[in-house]
Amino acid sequence: MAQKILVLGGGFAGMYAANQVKRRLGAKADVEVISRDNYFVFQPLLPEVAAGSIAPLHAVSPLRELLRGVFVRKARVESVDFERKIVTVFQGVQRRPTEVPYDHLVVALGQEVDLSRMPGLTDHALTMKTLEDARRLRAHVIERLEHAEITQLPDVKRGALTFTVIGGGFSGIETVGEMKELIDRSLRFYPNVDPGEVRVVVLEFAHRILGEMPEKLADYAHRTLARRGIEIQTGVGVASATGTQLVTTAGEVIDTRTIVATIGNAPSPIVLRLDLPIEKGKIAVDRTMRVTGRDDVWSLGDCAMIPMKDNASARGDFAPPTAQFAVREARQVAENIAASLEGKPLSPFVYASQGALASLGARRGVAEVRGMQFTGFSAWLLWRMYYLAFLPGIATRARVLINWILDGLSPRSVVHLRAETPRDIRHHQYRAGDRVYERGNRADGVYTVIEGALEVRRMNKDGTETTRNIGPGDHFGERILFGETRRGATVRALEDSRVMVIHEEAFLNLAEGFAPLQSYFSDYLRETHGLDWTPSRPGRKNAAQ
Numbered sequence: 001m002a003q004k005i006l007v008l009g010g011g012f013a014g015m016y017a018a019n020q021v022k023r024r025l026g027a028k029a030d031v032e033v034i035s036r037d038n039y040f041v042f043q044p045l046l047p048e049v050a051a052g053s054i055a056p057l058h059a060v061s062p063l064r065e066l067l068r069g070v071f072v073r074k075a076r077v078e079s080v081d082f083e084r085k086i087v088t089v090f091q092g093v094q095r096r097p098t099e100v101p102y103d104h105l106v107v108a109l110g111q112e113v114d115l116s117r118m119p120g121l122t123d124h125a126l127t128m129k130t131l132e133d134a135r136r137l138r139a140h141v142i143e144r145l146e147h148a149e150i151t152q153l154p155d156v157k158r159g160a161l162t163f164t165v166i167g168g169g170f171s172g173i174e175t176v177g178e179m180k181e182l183i184d185r186s187l188r189f190y191p192n193v194d195p196g197e198v199r200v201v202v203l204e205f206a207h208r209i210l211g212e213m214p215e216k217l218a219d220y221a222h223r224t225l226a227r228r229g230i231e232i233q234t235g236v237g238v239a240s241a242t243g244t245q246l247v248t249t250a251g252e253v254i255d256t257r258t259i260v261a262t263i264g265n266a267p268s269p270i271v272l273r274l275d276l277p278i279e280k281g282k283i284a285v286d287r288t289m290r291v292t293g294r295d296d297v298w299s300l301g302d303c304a305m306i307p308m309k310d311n312a313s314a315r316g317d318f319a320p321p322t323a324q325f326a327v328r329e330a331r332q333v334a335e336n337i338a339a340s341l342e343g344k345p346l347s348p349f350v351y352a353s354q355g356a357l358a359s360l361g362a363r364r365g366v367a368e369v370r371g372m373q374f375t376g377f378s379a380w381l382l383w384r385m386y387y388l389a390f391l392p393g394i395a396t397r398a399r400v401l402i403n404w405i406l407d408g409l410s411p412r413s414v415v416h417l418r419a420e421t422p423r424d425i426r427h428h429q430y431r432a433g434d435r436v437y438e439r440g441n442r443a444d445g446v447y448t449v450i451e452g453a454l455e456v457r458r459m460n461k462d463g464t465e466t467t468r469n470i471g472p473g474d475h476f477g478e479r480i481l482f483g484e485t486r487r488g489a490t491v492r493a494l495e496d497s498r499v500m501v502i503h504e505e506a507f508l509n510l511a512e513g514f515a516p517l518q519s520y521f522s523d524y525l526r527e528t529h530g531l532d533w534t535p536s537r538p539g540r541k542n543a544a545q
């Protein structure tokens, strides 16, 4: 009977592993991939998606197209029962728990981003890991340019035109290079923005950028980016962030509306929940990629700690978290699964990096291939050729190539497609003195104070002003519930504070369906404003009489 090989994750490691197992075992294996998305993301191209040189749909490939002969289940992995050899997933619209059995399990769930160690970063930084992240960043940059073009307020313009990227590794440098190209090529459409007003900053905590590359290439990258007006601060990290400012570990306060974090790779919560041995936040495997203590569970890619030598202990003794390695690991894990089914000895994973390439945007790059170093246009061209060849599937390759040709022949589009609807609930960090909102601003939701202290100043109808100080547990901005579209008060932080904003529609839905909340606000609004209130969602009749 065919053996069931179940692969968790449809990224570089999972997708290539599933294909290789099927290719090696054919009808002897029943291969299934479980992935929360039904497409494969080619992450090295994400900075180009963010910069608009490649359309989002063209940087991804449907897993069903890439995985011929493999069953694809779009579902979220929830847990694994290793004794019963069952994976439980949530699938479908109802998110029903479904049990999927296996004979051999391959865990390739990648990593996630955790920015919680730096105050404010989780709430205010954009990340660069998924297709949605790249789309969001492009929309965000265009939105900032639109705002800078029309604002009359110099402070607001400065914040809108200051773009910060945290992390000077591959993804940080490629992201900043591409983002600067997008800005430079878009400025011709924004006559009120002078190129000298744009500030782009990279913060790297180490003493140099591109730590994985030879120093000579990293120096070249540094000089090239600096020449293009990108300010690189090395030995500097982030101390804290708000929606309008970033404070560096060097003490500089940067007014910025754009913080892109390319740092903070962390184990995904599901990997930690699996009850597998964990080493430095990754699944501990032996040199054959078999999970320590389990004969039928394998792990590879970014979520696995794969030793490249016996008694590995230093960082360099383990396989690095790169696509290049994940693809090679996939081949080896497939070979070892086949060997294990046939009762043959397993082989350790052995691979030497073939080099590294980074695009710096604006047709410049750095590359080291088999010991040879390239810089400038030739390195950039090499980068493009390498990744074109590396892309899975002829259709994806053709689409990316066409995108690149069109991008070379035409200006960058500054169409602003809204990347998302407003989040129902979001958190905001404020530093002492920051304005939360001003009288007359558009009202967007109801606020509650989580930490800190704030001052609410309201202008009364008789021209007098009322001031009240509020703290954790208090709320403000509830006048939106009367259908008011503008703020009637000015709120500012008296000390470093954190607030939660519940978007108007989400709040009204919540109040309508959650009786204690409705009853609390009905009483509160009757006492404070003398109004009878019942929740009514926007578009319906006015709620307060």
Ligand SMILES: Cc1cc2nc3c(=O)[nH]c(=O)nc-3n(C[C@H](O)[C@H](O)[C@H](O)COP(=O)(O)OP(=O)(O)OC[C@H]3O[C@@H](n4cnc5c(N)ncnc54)[C@H](O)[C@@H]3O)c2cc1C
Residues within 6 Å of the ligand: 008, 009, 010, 011, 012, 013, 014, 034, 035, 036, 037, 042, 043, 044, 045, 046, 047, 075, 076, 077, 078, 108, 109, 110, 111, 128, 129, 170, 171, 268, 270, 300, 301, 302, 303, 321, 322, 323, 324, 325, 326, 357
């Ligand atoms: C911006 C950027 C640029 C990069 N550039 C390069 C480069 O130039 N060269 C290079 O070699 N490497 C590069 N990398 C690194 C490379 O992309 C990763 O090492 C590689 O993607 C790791 O593959 P993986 O399969 O382990 O993880 P991933 O590709 O992250 O795949 C994880 C998979 O697991 C799925 N998943 C996760 N949780 C669940 C769940 N609960 N249920 C179901 N499915 C789940 C995901 O949907 C995904 O399919 C870059 C990374 C980034 C972010």
